[in-house]
Amino acid sequence: MAANFPSTPYLIVLFLIYISRLMPTLGNANPWTNLLPAKLQTLQIANRLRDDSDAIRLASSDYGNIVREIPAAVLYPSSMNDIASLIKFAHSSSSPFNIAARGQGHSVGGQAMARNGVVVDMTSLRNHRNGYGITVSWSPSMGFYADVGGEQLWVDVLHSTLEHGLAPVSWTDYLYMTVGGTLSNAGIGGQTFRYGPQISNVYEMDVITGKGDFVTCSADKNRELFYAVLGGLGQFGIIGRARIALEPAPKRVKWVRMLYNDFSAFAKDQEHLVSINGRKQKNALDYLEGLLLMHQGPPDSWRSSFFPLSDHSRIIYLVTKYGIIYCLEVAKFYDDRSINYVDKELQILFEGLSFIPGYSFEKDISYVDFLNRVRSGELKLQSQGLWDIPHPFLNLFVPKSQISDFNSGVFKDIVFNRNITTGPVLVYPMNRNKWDDRMSAVIPDEDVFYTIGFLHSSGFDDWEALDVQNKEILLFCNNAGIEVKQYLPKYYKTKEEWKNHFGKKWRAFQERKSQFDPKMILSPGQGIFNNN
C-alpha cells in the first residue's frame, strides 16, 4: 500500500513541520531543507523543494476550496528529469511517499493534493521550456499537430496554434487549465459530440511512470501506458508532453441559444442535432451544449454573458412562469470561405426544432472570444473576490434512456424544490462512439449519454448544503436505478464504489496500476488506491 512516511524518523520530521506551521516565526527560522529527510537532501533536486507557508498553502488547496491536505513539500521542477528523480527516489525508498502532479489546481475535491507527500507544481516547468512549451509541426501520417508540455494552459495552446492558422478541435469551456490536468480526466465541452473529448485527440505522450521511467507512448508504441494515462486520473504517470491533433482554425462563430419550457422537446432537439456528427460533415454543428435557467436569477452567469440586456426581463418572466427553462446552446464556426453559407446551414439545421417561438437569440463573435468566453466572467468574479470561494461542483454522465427520469427526479424535485442552487447547471448529450473504450475514462454504456454539470459556488459557511444536495442527487439516482457515472469523481469513498464506477474496466485499471505505479505513489488525492 502507499506511502505516508510511516517510520519513526519521518513521523518526527512531520511533527516538526506541523509545529513549525503552527508557529510561523519558528517555521521561518527553520527552512525546509533543514527538515528534509536526510536522503531527500542528498538529491540534486533538493534546492527545488520548498515547504514555506506560501508553497504549502497553494499545494494544500484547490479551486473547490473545501478539501485541505498538507503536503510535506512542493517540488518546483525545472525539467522532467527533476520529476523522474523524485519519483525514482520515492519508488526505491523503503517507505515510499505519495506524489501528486498539480496542474492549475482546478480540481474541486483535493485530487491534486498529497497528504504528507510531495506535490509537483507543474506550472514551474513553464519557466524552463525555453520557448519550446508548445511547438507546431506537420507529418504525412498525422497532418498538423502540436507538441505541448503537460503543464501548458489550453489558452496558450490556442494562441500559439492560431499563429499558424491552426487549432485543436476539442475544447473545455474554460481554458485556464493544464493539458496534463484535463487529459487525466477527459476534457469535455460542446465539441465532444462531434470530435470526442480531448483525450480522443492525442497522438502521443511522454510520461514519467510511477517507477520514475521516462516513456514515450502512443497507440502504436507502449500502448498500454498510452491508454492507461488518458482519462487515468493521474494514476499511472505524469504527462510531460502530449502531441495534439490540429486542424485549420475558423475565424468567427455564430453562437445561438434557444429556450424551451418542455424538457422532452429540448432533449429531442439536442439528440437530433448531435446525431449529425461526422468530423468532415459540413452540415454538422461545431458546438452543442445546454443549460438550465431557474429561480428567476439573471439569465446570464459567470460562465458566459450572452443574452441582450433588453431581453432579460422577458426571459425572467418565462423562468418565473415555468420554473425551469431549458436553454439549448449551439455554435457554427466559419471563415472567409464559408461566410456565405453559414446562415443557410444553420437555418436548415434549425428546421423543425421546437423551441419557444420568439426565444432564439444569436451572437456573432470571434473564434478566440468564443472559446475563451468564460474568462471575462472569471475576471469579474475575481475583482469581486468571488472566484476563490467554495465550489461544491458535481459532474455526472447519465444514460440517454434515463435522462427523462433524471429531469423529473433531480432537476424538478431536488434542485428546483430546494432552491439553493447557485451557478450554472449544464445538460447536454454526447456520442459514445467518439470515445475510445481502451482509455481509462469511464462513461455510460449507451450510444448517447448526457453530461450534467452542477457548477455550484457558495460562501465559506454554506457549501455544506450544496454538498448535501449533491449527495441527495447521487442517492436518488442509486435508488431509482439511474446508472450515472461521476465525471471528475469526488464522491467515491470505498473501494467498492470505485470498482462499481470502473465496472468492466476495473480489472485492467488495477493491473495497469500494478504495472506502472506498483508502490501506489501517484495522485493519492483521487482516493482510489489510498484514502488520502
Ligand code: FAD
Ligand atoms: P489539477 O486540478 O491540477 O489536477 C487534476 C488531476 O490531474 C490530479 O489528480 C493531478 O494529480 C493530475 N495531474 C495534473 N497534471 C498532470 C500531469 N501533467 N500528468 C498527470 N497527471 C496530472 N473539465 C472539462 O472536461 N470541461 C470543462 O469545460 C471544464 N470546465 C471547468 C471550469 C472550471 C471553472 C473548473 C474549475 C474546472 C473545469 N473543468 C472542466 C474540470 C477540469 O478539467 C479538471 O478539474 C482538470 O483537472 C483541471 O486541470 P488542472 O490543470 O487544474 O488539473
